[in-house]
Structure formats: structure tokens, C-alpha cells
Amino acid sequence: MVPELGKATVLMKNPEHVKDVISALREEGTDKLQVISDFDMTLSRFGFNGRRCPTSHNILDNSRVVSEEGRKKLKDLLHYYYPIEIDPNQTVEEKCPLMVEWWTRAHDLLLQQKILKSDIAKIVKESEVMLRDGVNSFLDQLHKRNIPLFIFSAGVGDVLEEVLRQGKVFHPNITVVSNYMDFDDKGVLRQFKEPLIHTFNKNNTVLENKEYSQQLSARTNILLLGDSLGDLSMADGVANMENILTVGFLNDRVEERRGKYLDAYDIVLEKDETLDVVNGILGYILRET
Numbered sequence: 643m644v645p646e647l648g649k650a651t652v653l654m655k656n657p658e659h660v661k662d663v664i665s666a667l668r669e670e671g672t673d674k675l676q677v678i679s680d681f682d683m684t685l686s687r688f689g690f691n692g693r694r695c696p697t698s699h700n701i702l703d704n705s706r707v708v709s710e711e712g713r714k715k716l717k718d719l720l721h722y723y724y725p726i727e728i729d730p731n732q733t734v735e736e737k738c739p740l741m742v743e744w745w746t747r748a749h750d751l752l753l754q755q756k757i758l759k760s761d762i763a764k765i766v767k768e769s770e771v772m773l774r775d776g777v778n779s780f781l782d783q784l785h786k787r788n789i790p791l792f793i794f795s796a797g798v799g800d801v802l803e804e805v806l807r808q809g810k811v812f813h814p815n816i817t818v819v820s821n822y823m824d825f826d827d828k829g830v831l832r833q834f835k836e837p838l839i840h841t842f843n844k845n846n847t848v849l850e851n852k853e854y855s856q857q858l859s860a861r862t863n864i865l866l867l868g869d870s871l872g873d874l875s876m877a878d879g880v881a882n883m884e885n886i887l888t889v890g891f892l893n894d895r896v897e898e899r900r901g902k903y904l905d906a907y908d909i910v911l912e913k914d915e916t917l918d919v920v921n922g923i924l925g926y927i928l929r930e931t
């Protein structure tokens with residue numbers, strides 16, 4: 643069916659269910675399909691050559707427009723809050739206020755740096771961000787086949803859009819909901835727009851663009867890609883959902899989190915920096931293999 647599902651990085655609790663959903667997505671055709679994806683560490687790479695790749699926040703944090711002192715404080719926040727974000731032993735209820743605290747403190751520090759809108763392209767160009775191998779062909783294929791892609795990200799919208807633009811894959815079938823920067827009339831960052839999106843509120847509560855879900859009301863079959871357990875609520879706003887296939891990238895603390903990911907996602911990709919499996923599934927659904 644999909645040879646890539648035999649890859650060593652692929653884990654599935656219920657392979658029969660996966661097979662059934664993929665068959666249903668193929669049978670029902672592309673007119674009913676939409677893709678919902680996270681950005682950081684899902685479409686972008688988690689690591690390269692043993693080094694962590696930056697998230698859209700880190701692209702700003704590590705850039706030359708942030709002072710040395712600011713950079714250190716942002717790194718301290720990352721080292722304090724990231725382990726909490728991925729801790730398998732804390733509940734979402736416990737984590738939520740701490741995530742709001744992290745994002746708020748980091749955004750406040752970024753506001754002090756007087757970042758210019760006109761600097762974003764250069765900041766991205768000079769960063770170490772990388773898209774996963776196979777993302778370009780995945781996004782090109784979705785565009786070619788008129789399949790909408792909804793990127794729901796707790797990262798920084800202006801930055802992730804620029805990453806896609808520089809990768810020449812920011813196609814018109816893509817809609818992004820994320821944390822966007824607000825610049826004053828001189829082009830200086832003055833605040834982040836509301837609502838604040840963090841890892842564990844990626845659901846209806848922050849979706850103001852109801853029009854978008856109405857436009858897509860006929861697309862009741864979903865391919866969902868994420869890297870956090872919080873990403874599983876990204877499709878909550880889809881009315882009358884019929885079939886959903888969830889693919890989760892398990893990037894970090896794999897031993898401790900494997901069980902939870904296997905319970906939550908249909909397909910778990912363990913330490914897989916590519917989109918090979920997803921491209922294999924899409925090719926099958928599109929009847930190209």
C-alpha cells in the first residue's frame with residue numbers, strides 16, 4: 643500500500659486502523675481532503691548534524707538584532723520552560739499557565755529589542771532554520787492538487803511565513819494561524835497580536851477566522867501533522883469530520899514519551915527528519931503510486 647510505512651522510524655499501535663483510514667482518504671478523493679499541520683519541528687527540522695535547529699521564536703532569539711543580554715535571557719527561558727512543555731509527567735492543566743508565562747516573557751523581551759519589520763527577511767536568511775527533507779515536494783504537491791493546507795502554529799507567524807517564502811513554498815493554498823507581530827508606522831515591533839497561541843491552546847478558542855472553516859466545510863477528511871500532544875486539537879474546529887489520519891513526529895525524550903504518542907497518534911515517526919512517510923501516504927491518496 644504505502645512502502646514508506648515499513649521504514650524503521652515508523653511506529654503504529656493499530657496498523658489496521660491506519661490502513662483503513664488511508665484507504666478511505668483515497669476512496670473519497672482530493673476534493674474532500676485538507677491538511678492541518680503544525681510548523682516548528684514538524685514542517686521544520688528538529689536537528690541537523692547533531693545540533694538543534696531553531697524554532698521560529700529561536701530564529702529571532704539568536705539573531706543579531708537581539709542584544710547579548712536579551713539573547714541570554716531568552717535562552718534561560720527556553721532552558722527553563724521547554725523541559726516543562728515536553729514533560730510526560732505533567733498534565734496539560736499544569737502546563738498551560740506556565741506556557742502562557744513563557745510566551746509572555748519571551749515576547750516582552752523581544753519587544754525590548756526594537757525589531758524592524760524590514761529585518762525579518764535577513765534574520766531568516768542568516769538563521770540555521772531548515773525545512774524537513776521532502777517538505778518542498780509535499781507543499782508543491784498540495785498546491786498542484788488544490789488541497790488546502792492550514793498551518794496552525796504557536797510560533798511566530800511573520801517568521802514562519804518568511805521561511806516558507808524563502809523556501810519558495812508559500813503557496814496560495816496555505817492559510818496560517820499563528821502569533822503575528824504588530825509593527826508601528828515606522829516598522830518597529832510594538833506588540834504581538836492577540837490571542838496568544840501556545841502549545842496547548844491550538845484549538846477553537848483561538849480561531850477567529852471562522853470564515854475559513856466555513857469555506858472548507860466540504861473538506862471533511864483530514865491529514866494532521868504535529869510534533870506535540872497539543873497539536874492533536876488543531877482539527878477540533880472541523881465540522882462534520884469524517885476521517886482523520888494523525889501523524890506525530892516524536893523528536894525528543896523518545897523513550898519516555900513513546901507510549902503516550904502511540905496512544906494519541908495513528909502514526910508516530912521516531913527521530914525521522916524527513917517527510918518521506920507523509921509523502922508516501924499523500925502519493926497513495928492521490929493515486930500517484
Ligand SMILES: Nc1ccn([C@@H]2O[C@H](COP(=O)(O)O)[C@@H](O)[C@H]2O)c(=O)n1
Nearest residue numbers: 680681682697699700748795796797841
Ligand atoms: N519563546 C518560545 C516559545 C516557544 N518556543 C517553541 O516553539 C514551538 C512553537 O510551536 P509550534 O506550534 O510551531 O510547534 C513550541 O513547541 C516551543 O517549544 C520557543 O522556541 N520559544
